[in-house]
Amino acid sequence: MAAEDTPAEAPPAFTAVSELYEGGQILMTGATGFLGQILIEKLLRCFPRVKNIYIIVREKKGLSAQQRIDKMFKTVIFESLHEHMPHFQLKIKVLNGHLDAPNLGLSPEDRSLLMSKVNLVFHCAATLRFDEELKTAINTNMCATLKLLDMAKQCPNLRMFTYVSTAFSHANRKFIEEIIYKPTTHYTELLKLAKMDIAHPKYQEARNRLSKENINTYTLTKAAAEQLIHEEAAYFPVCIFRPSIVVSTWSNPIPGWIDNLYGPTGLVCGAQAGIIRSVLADPDVKA
Secondary structure (H helix, E strand, C coil): CCHHHHHCCCCCCCCCHHHCCCHCCCEEEEECHHHHHHHHHHHHHHHHCCCEEEEEEECCCCCCHHHCCCCCCCHHHHHHHHHHHHHHHHEEEEEEEEEECCCCCHHHHHHHHHHHHHHHECCCCCCCCCCCCCHHHHHHHHHHHHHHHHHHCCCCCEEEEEEEECCCCCCCCCCCCCCCCCCCCHHHHHHHHHCCCCCCCCHHHHHHHHHHHHHHHHHCCCCHHHHHHHHCCCCEEEEECCCCCCCCCCCCCCCCCCCCCCCCHHHHHHHHCCCCCCCCCCCCCCC
């Protein structure tokens, strides 16, 4: 690391966590999302000995993968990194790909590079729409996860595979513990549906049945993806992270930063702007 890339504060004394990231060659999906951006900033700021972060990004809205990342790094949350580690972007390796495509849309060269280098994986990408078409939700939240797991199995240096799920993956339960629950539908059944045409009678029948048995396609596919990882990832350590409703940052890297209007953020902004003046709710429900 160049002298001018020295972080503002001396790195903390070695702990088990800092040892995990020592010389880290990290693969990340969902890097352009809210959590992905926060995670990249956190990793680079707190673990300056991370060597590289490989991110799979697709072209979107006329911008190439690299252009999207260059634009992302101009946002305010990366200002401190630009000031104290001006060359941090040299650690970011942008790979053009698409999670819904075969082999994640990666070129053979990029795929080979990842398998030889990567030792940590953060799978943050997902479709977050609650009303997403079932087949689309399966492809993005499950099939992509399976493809990533298959590639991770071929990474001889892998230390950890981290999957970002949701606290609502088993929302039908009153209490959620840190265990893997059996989903309402086995993941293999859902993977079969992903191969069907949405107009096929069997697909239509299954979709109608599953819509009655589950809250939405998001929680259904997230729960099934947890089971998929539990059964398929016997080759390396796995961490399943279940965040609840995501709101703005508390203090780091800056207080109150958010780049979307999801969940309560949209409600608060609407109320503050005077657009939302009343909300229909159950007064007996307690959070």
